[in-house]
Amino acid sequence: MNNKLLRVGTSYIPVSNVGLSSEWYINKLGAELSYKDEDKAILNLANQSLFLVRAKDGQSSNFYDIHGEERFSMTFEVNGLVALENIHKDFLEKEIKVGEIENRGHAGRNFVFHDLDGNKFDVWSELSPKFLDLV
CATH class of the missing domain: 3.10.180.10 (2,3-Dihydroxybiphenyl 1,2-Dioxygenase, domain 1)
Structure with a gap:
């Protein structure tokens, strides 16, 4: 087991x-x-x-790191930079609140988006190896 x-x-x-x-x-x-x-x-x-x-009112899944920056609690993955750019464009067209595509100094690129309640989520252009076989 x-x-x-x-x-x-x-x-x-x-x-x-x-x-x-x-x-x-x-x-x-x-x-x-x-x-x-x-x-x-x-x-x-x-x-x-x-x-x-x-x-209750005002609750979100966000939290503040040691430097006072509000953080997201979840990152979604897409398969590559083109997929990231496409979903970013799609989110903009759907009028979802999104941030710019960022280079954070590690592999791939990211952007942040928000739901109706201000919950922040991240999207990353690097798909986990276990899921590469599924796409």
Whole structure:
């Protein structure tokens, strides 16, 4: 028996309005709805489940690092720079709040985007080796 963690299966994202947020994730990011009630929605996106959980006002998944910079808690991956540029353009056309494509001094490029509640997410142009065989 292999006693190690194999993958992240579910991430929880605080939202103020489950209905509006689930529609945003479906229409803007292409998530698929599995379940929804007034307090939560379960979406399938990027090979995992996202639980959108109704939270108190002002909550987000963001945090501040030691230098006071607000950070995201999740990075999505795409397969290469062209794919990153294409999804960045697509997000702009869908009027998603996005940052510029950045060179952060490591392999690949990134950009940040926000959902309706200000939750920040990162997109990286480098696909994990385990997923290269799937594309």
